[in-house]
Amino acid sequence: MAITYDLVRQVTADLYAWSLKRIPDNSKAALRRAQATETAAHARKTLAFMLDSAEVAEKTGRFVCSDAGVPTYTIRIGTAARLEGDIKRAIVDGFDHLVKTIDPPILKFVTNPLTNARSYHGKDMPIVSYDLIDGADYLDITCSPKALGSGRWAALEVFSYPTLEQIENYVMDCVLKAGGQHCPPVVVGVGIGGSFDHAAKLAKDASLRPFGERNPEPVVAAMEERLLKAVNATGFGPMGVGGATTAFGVHIEYASGHGFTPVAVSFNCWINRRTRALVYNSGRVERVE
Numbered sequence: 001m002a003i004t005y006d007l008v009r010q011v012t013a014d015l016y017a018w019s020l021k022r023i024p025d026n027s028k029a030a031l032r033r034a035q036a037t038e039t040a041a042h043a044r045k046t047l048a049f050m051l052d053s054a055e056v057a058e059k060t061g062r063f064v065c066s067d068a069g070v071p072t073y074t075i076r077i078g079t080a081a082r083l084e085g086d087i088k089r090a091i092v093d094g095f096d097h098l099v100k101t102i103d104p105p106i107l108k109f110v111t112n113p114l115t116n117a118r119s120y121h122g123k124d125m126p127i128v129s130y131d132l133i134d135g136a137d138y139l140d141i142t143c144s145p146k147a148l149g150s151g152r153w154a155a156l157e158v159f160s161y162p163t164l165e166q167i168e169n170y171v172m173d174c175v176l177k178a179g180g181q182h183c184p185p186v187v188v189g190v191g192i193g194g195s196f197d198h199a200a201k202l203a204k205d206a207s208l209r210p211f212g213e214r215n216p217e218p219v220v221a222a223m224e225e226r227l228l229k230a231v232n233a234t235g236f237g238p239m240g241v242g243g244a245t246t247a248f249g250v251h252i253e254y255a256s257g258h259g260f261t262p263v264a265v266s267f268n269c270w271i272n273r274r275t276r277a278l279v280y281n282s283g284r285v286e287r288v289e
Contacts, residue, residue: 016275028054073142077139191255191266215251
């Protein structure tokens with residue numbers, strides 16, 4: 001058997017739809033933990049409202065946020081996966097199918113960057129990045145829609161032989177510039193090293209890491225701890241109303257490179273939208289998140 005056009009078309013459409021109507025279980029758990037530890041009464045009330053909104057959306061099949069963003073996928077291709085048909089086209093057609101069938105309908109968020117015209121179609125839409133998994137007989141597909149809160153405040157700067165202090169200061173500069181406009185509590189993803197584009201990919205992938213999962217390297221894990229404390233000490237709080245819960249986590253990934261060192265920072269808003277599924281050669285679909 002093989003992974004077919006029809007299967008990929010359906011799964012990619014489903015992943016996008018699921019991501020709009022519920023938040024991941026560990027996001028809900030993080031909101032509950034934040035309610036228990038948040039010191040500001042108005043911030044606790046805001047966290048409770050956010051959690052209630054997420055649960056109502058899930059029960060009623062409505063959107064958690066009115067900004068559906070644009071479909072963004074990370075697809076890891078198993079080297080033992082067998083593909084049949086125009087798989088890249090299947091992702092585009094999956095989005096078209098969703099636009100025609102989803103209830104409630106989504107707004108026209110696909111924007112031409114040169115004219116600012118909005119539609120449901122556009123160049124390189126959906127946005128897809130690819131990687132390989134040695135030996136796997138499946139596609140590992142993650143959908144993480146990028147909307148204004150999670151996309152507007154991403155940034156990147158290239159340094160020459162930076163110190164850890166310089167890197168951490170840059171991350172905090174990005175956090176302070178964003179303030180409460182990225183719909184906190186957020187996950188902050190940081191990518192260090194590699195090339196310009198690879199650092200940005202690392203930052204995006206880091207923002208999708210499950211809460212509470214630290215980088216296995218002690219130096220990087222210590223950076224994550226320091227930065228999380230510093231971000232929450234800013235006092236922006238949930239939805240910018242003030243409080244001690246501005247971030248659920250700071251996740252860092254790095255790659256070796258040259259002496260020039262790009263540092264990328266990205267954010268995933270409080271919904272922390274991400275859905276993931278494994279699509280096997282047998283036709284079985286395993287929903288992971």
